[in-house]
Amino acid sequence: MKAHNLKRIICILIALFICITMVAGCGTGTKESKPETSEATGGAADEKDGGTLTIALSATPKNLDPVDYTGVYEGNVIINVCDTLVKYDKSLQNIIPAIATEWSVSDDMKTYTFKLRDDVYFQKGKYQDGRKMTAEDVKYSLERSAKESAMNRLSMLDHVDVVSDTEIKAVLKAPNAAFLTALTDAGNTIVPKEEVEGWGDQFGLHLVGTGPFKLVDFIKDDSVVLERNEKYWGQKPHLDGVVFKFISDINMMANALRTGEIDVATDLVGESINVIKQSDDLVLEEVPGLVVSYVYMNMMQGPTADRKVREAIISAVDIDEMVKGIYTWGEAQRGYLPLPPGSWGYDPSLESLIPAYNPEKAKQLLTEAGYPNGFETEIHVGNKPARMKMSTIMQNYLKQNLNIDMKIQVSEWGTFSDIASKGKAPLYGMSWTWYPDPYFFLNQMFHSSQIGSLGNGQGFNNPEVDKLLDDAVTTTVDINERAALYKKALKLIVEELPQIDYAHEKVIYGLNKNVQGFVVSPDNQINLVTSEINVWKQK
């Protein structure tokens, strides 16, 4: 029997050896780390025509109909197939002409007059032959959005008057200074009536617009294929075509970039960043995002409804260290306010209002609030690694410094958003991203009318803030006046210490080094051809 047992042991060892070599053989070779590269540019003389750019998105677009789309993924396809009246420039600070060449606002701020280009044509579709776009089409598209948009993307519009083939007047229900920004949204692109009515519910699968690329194929859950629009009114696109491919797993996306199956990988986080940095054929591009990551504290019930408790909690967490601990690959910068620094409403002077890390002061505040021995509470987060890391670090600080037992509840998005929006979460962590106009951050996060939605699930309610936020859109369209109002509102908001705005995550893309002229934008929009951009590929 001894020989029998010996045989057994040998065989187990052989099997283990086979497995270990399989694993070892799969290791990636380490290369010397590359120096940081700047944005890839090519001089106009070098730019070449030709090639197809393959971009990976981490979720699949469902419906490309501008009135039905809900996410940034669909938005990215729509803005390359269709055009809006106006757009943000590369810096995201200024609104510049697109289909509209100039505009003016009436004194009562309710009527916007737009002059339109005369050389815009729709792409050829099943129900029209590539005809010219006119003011009637603009009226149709904008009114359709105002009435039917699932996300109310143009709810401030009352109706549009056609003055001539190249001039319209957009009349609002009430003054709303965010109207121009709303017009830059993919939901307010100009589409031909015949195609919408001809395709009906299926229009989302057969999108037709006036943009630099036309939709050729929409293979659900696989890819969207676009081809150059030869009759585009703007600069002729260098690229022959674009493919948006869907790869939901971030590691697989990085792998596909390394094998050359895709040219651009979007929304990179974690380890894959390092892998791409180390590759000679790939370029990593990162920009500060128009995003705030925060932890809301419930202001309607529980211990956190007391401002002193909130101040204690903020003082008990070393936020700088926490951010370093969560974003080990430098994917975010420390935050202070509920607006990204890239927004024109941001006020750096308010950063000093945020309490610094001070465990003794925190303990004192909590005792004054009536909780000398801490208390039990919960934080709700979605199941993203960064949020889970944040909760764990915060949990440690609160236990150590305040004896607060904070249980971590991780759930998938549907459950999380239900609990948080109904005000049932004592604390919850998420992030918010939208346009640089503060209206799109502060209104939904702090206006009392939005209590019950995820944006204001904490129950922030301050009538003074409500009035300032309302005034900032209804009483003026001047950006400086609006900025002043928002700064006042922001100060009142921050003084109440409603939340911990701990980070601004960066937008990080990986590109194949032969992709030129690609601009990574803080709002995560992929514009391939505009008046300032025209992406091309080196052979």
Place this chain on the structure above:
Amino acid sequence: MLKYILKRLVEILPTLFVVALITFFVTRIIPGDPASVMLGPQASVEAVEKMRVKLGLNESIPKQFLIYMNDILHGNFGTSFYYNEPVTLLILERFPNTVILAAASMILALLVGIPIGVISATKQYSIFDYVTMVLALIGVSMPIFWLGLMMVLTFSVNLGWLPSTGMGSMSKGIMDVIKHLILPSVCLATIPAAMFARITRSSMLDIIRQDYIKTARAKGLRESVVIWKHAFKNALPPIITVVGIELASLLSGAILTETIFSWPGMGKMVVDAIEKRDYGLVQGSVLFIALIYVITNLIVDILYAVVNPRIRYTKTSERGGGA
């Protein structure tokens, strides 16, 4: 036998009804509102309410159920909230992809697992036996996610032999699809192959010890005939059971594999639908999957009778073979 088959087919109806009922109510009990999940975090309170009305979510639950039952009785699996398309269409778009992946994996698993199981049984306690059974144990315990990523790193990234994601396209020729199929099907076949090897071995060991096998050898029959024609054939029933369960499981969609390789199959669609609270799509897909399981079970039971003529399904006996 025909009567038996017809009886089983009729029994499918109450099963599916119960599945539909349970799915309908469970989806509505779990927290999360389809409208706000669909519209995302930036949706205002007003936009969410508008969507709820559009999706019919403000109707009473019994009324929603009646509408749903009415749809099903008209052969309509319902409509997806998210895609705004009939569920039947969505399933038909993805199910063939799942079938391709499942078929490829099943064939690989059978070709690898069963011979290994048979040989291990006949050469019990040999080196081959030990090595393969340890590998099978590892195979069954292997986390698919890790295995998939390792395979991609090796064969796509480092060696560049095979593509890493997607299904490829028939328009580029069948070889394109086959190239895309290799990694996911090998990855997916690992666990079934290991299971088949183990169950085949254990079933064969039981049979080989039987007296009639000794008789067959004593009659002077060749060893290969003894093993395959006599032993293996009698070892089949438990193997068929396991193969049947695995097949149904593969046809329901291999969620992890489909996610890693971005294979556009049913598994990922169903998981996404649950996350998005797409009640229509979840209900329709679960019903479809239930149908797959029920039909696969029926085929397995029929196979028992084919393989082993002693098993009969008559009025006087309960179902033979035992699932």
